[in-house]
Amino acid sequence: MPAFSPDSSPVTRHLSLTASAVAERAEQLLPEYRQIIANIAPEAGFGGIWESEMFLFYAAVKPFAPKQILESGRARGKSTLLLARCFPQSQIVSVEYERESNNALAAEAKLKNESNVDLLYGDSRQILPERLEAGDAILIDGPKDFRAIKLAIDLLQTGKPCAVFVHDFPPNSPQRKFVEHNFSNAFFGDDPLFLDFRELDVERDPRPHSQRGYGIFVCLPPPLPPLGLRPRLRLFFTT
Numbered sequence: 140m141p142a143f144s145p146d147s148s149p150v151t152r153h154l155s156l157t158a159s160a161v162a163e164r165a166e167q168l169l170p171e172y173r174q175i176i177a178n179i180a181p182e183a184g185f186g187g188i189w190e191s192e193m194f195l196f197y198a199a200v201k202p203f204a205p206k207q208i209l210e211s212g213r214a215r216g217k218s219t220l221l222l223a224r225c226f227p228q229s230q231i232v233s234v235e236y237e238r239e240s241n242n243a244l245a246a247e248a249k250l251k252n253e254s255n256v257d258l259l260y261g262d263s264r265q266i267l268p269e270r271l272e273a274g275d276a277i278l279i280d281g282p283k284d285f286r287a288i289k290l291a292i293d294l295l296q297t298g299k300p301c302a303v304f305v306h307d308f309p310p311n312s313p314q315r316k317f318v319e320h321n322f323s324n325a326f327f328g329d330d331p332l333f334l335d336f337r338e339l340d341v342e343r344d345p346r347p348h349s350q351r352g353y354g355i356f357v358c359l360p361p362p363l364p365p366l367g368l369r370p371r372l373r374l375f376f377t378t
């Protein structure tokens with residue numbers, strides 16, 4: 140008789156947020172994702188979330204069909220446009236701190252015809268908790284580091300998000316070590332299961348892989364694990 144695994148029934152597997160379940164879904168979703176990005180003009184050289192990284196978010200979040208996706212950190216709107224096109228049935232609420240910048244103007248121009256996007260300005264640490272609804276998916280790409288973890292925890296402890304993704308968790312960084320120690324259910328975008336999907340980026344930016352500079356996502360699936368005193372203190376002193 141096969142061993143029972145809570146991840147193994149078709150229904151739980153479908154909604155499971157583990158690296159292996161997401162990689163399995165990704166294989167099936169790859170053709171439709173390729174079609175989505177083929178209709179978006181590449182914008183290499185300005186940074187932002189890579190197509191392969193957004194594919195990880197897509198494969199993880201799509202089965203939850205969130206009514207709303209909250210994005211923190213829009214810059215030129217590359218990730219916002221990908222979200223808008225990947226999730227046409229979702230409302231994308233995108234919050235950016237810097238209103239007076241060329242990036243803000245570029246994002247507004249890029250997104251002006253996307254009917255499912257709300258462009259907000261302000262500090263997402265205030266705005267996201269106010270806008271959060273049950274079942275929302277979250278993408279945080281600014282603030283960074285421990286401020287991002289603190290925001291993710293604030294949102295997760297409401298019990299409302301279906302998934303929280305945070306960008307910029309490279310190996311050996313303090314923020315990554317913190318998550319590795321305290322979130323046993325987290326997984327990262329540089330898991331070997333996902334690396335083949337970086338082929339998607341070759342089509343978008345011909346620079347060699349070594350020059351592309353991946354930020355690396357962490358996925359923090361609910362529920363929020365219990366945090367001990369030391370990690371709580373570490374976050375308490377994060378401003």
Ligand SMILES: C[S@@+](CC[C@H](N)C(=O)[O-])C[C@H]1O[C@@H](n2cnc3c(N)ncnc32)[C@H](O)[C@@H]1O
Pocket residue numbers: 186187188211212213214215216217218219234235236237242261262263264280281282283
């Ligand atoms: C790396 S950029 C985002 C790139 C964008 N996600 C993309 O893929 O094109 C980070 C952005 O986060 C914004 N940011 C930083 N802290 C923020 C905060 N507390 N609330 C909202 N936006 C913030 C910065 O102003 C910056 O534009």
